[in-house]
Amino acid sequence: MTAPLLRVEHVMVQIGGLVAVSDLGFEVGQGEVVSLIGPNGAGKTTAFNAITGYIRPRRGTIHFEGRDIIGLSPERIAALGLVRSFQRTSIFGACTVLENALMALHLRGRAGLLEAFIPLPGRRREEARLRDEAMAMLDFVGLSARAAARADSLAYGEQRRLGIALAAAAAPRLLLLDEPAAGLNPSETADCMALIRQLRDRGTTILLVEHDMAMVMRISDRIVVLNQGRIIADGPPAAIRENPEVIRAYLGGAPEGVGHAAA
Numbered sequence: 001m002t003a004p005l006l007r008v009e010h011v012m013v014q015i016g017g018l019v020a021v022s023d024l025g026f027e028v029g030q031g032e033v034v035s036l037i038g039p040n041g042a043g044k045t046t047a048f049n050a051i052t053g054y055i056r057p058r059r060g061t062i063h064f065e066g067r068d069i070i071g072l073s074p075e076r077i078a079a080l081g082l083v084r085s086f087q088r089t090s091i092f093g094a095c096t097v098l099e100n101a102l103m104a105l106h107l108r109g110r111a112g113l114l115e116a117f118i119p120l121p122g123r124r125r126e127e128a129r130l131r132d133e134a135m136a137m138l139d140f141v142g143l144s145a146r147a148a149a150r151a152d153s154l155a156y157g158e159q160r161r162l163g164i165a166l167a168a169a170a171a172p173r174l175l176l177l178d179e180p181a182a183g184l185n186p187s188e189t190a191d192c193m194a195l196i197r198q199l200r201d202r203g204t205t206i207l208l209v210e211h212d213m214a215m216v217m218r219i220s221d222r223i224v225v226l227n228q229g230r231i232i233a234d235g236p237p238a239a240i241r242e243n244p245e246v247i248r249a250y251l252g253g254a255p256e257g258v259g260h261a262a263a
């Protein structure tokens with residue numbers, strides 16, 4: 001058996017005096033789509049922040065491709081291939097969709113300072129190549145027809161897709177998506193699911209936090225359930241749906257669709 005891409009063990013995070021996550025432990029294997037779910041305040045965002053280097057855990061270990069990443073900066077972690085989705089706010093609204101895509105490719109570091117030293121014909125070739133790559137990326141997320149539009153003129157679902165495309169531009173090994181379907185209508189959610197599947201098929205492993213249970217049940221290979229800062233279940237959707245502790249955790253004002261009792 002190969003080592004998991006991500007291994008989180010006994011992670012404890014304190015925010016102020018409060019224990020936001022008490023004992024987090026789960027793995028994400030290469031090529032999987034794993035969802036992290038749980039009622040409000042369960043610790044999902046905190047877990048994402050710890051994995052991506054925005055919060056330092058008090059205890060525990062986080063290994064990415066066998067390497068301990070606790071203490072590394074978010075930029076360093078991203079450079080290793082563990083990337084978090086850009087939120088809608090990180091899209092430059094006043095720039096065109098294509099310009100946003102080009103900026104994401106530049107940030108990836110292929111182009112950049114070095115470019116200034118390339119002789120002009122070479123630079124033009126490099127620019128044309130990047131443009132082609134940016135267009136291919138927009139085509140991939142179904143936005144090539146909108147390339148010349150200002151990003152803030154896109155519909156909400158399109159902006160979310162652009163956000164995912166910008167994160168995917170880094171060609172990450174593991175992509176963390178924070179509520180990719182939030183605020184989307186059913187047809188936009190279907191597009192978002194198709195996009196996640198395409199990313200997985202291209203070799204990107206996906207870990208997502210999502211409240212849309214219908215989507216989580218359909219898209220996940222495995223679901224990790226957090227409640228009050230600890231893991232209460234970890235397994236394939238069919239097992240999670242039937243898990244009494246999960247159903248209990250969600251009863252009383254939880255997202256619809258977990259388990260038959262809550263449905």
Ligand SMILES: Nc1ncnc2c1ncn2[C@@H]1O[C@H](COP(=O)(O)OP(=O)(O)OP(=O)(O)O)[C@@H](O)[C@H]1O
Binds near residue numbers: 038040043044
């Ligand atoms: N900046 C903060 N200051 C104080 N408490 C915080 C902070 N961030 C998180 N917490 C607390 O830590 C716990 C876990 O919160 P977290 O945001 O990780 O949960 P979540 O599962 O992402 O919730 P939601 O689904 O509502 O986004 C909660 O009790 C929350 O109140």
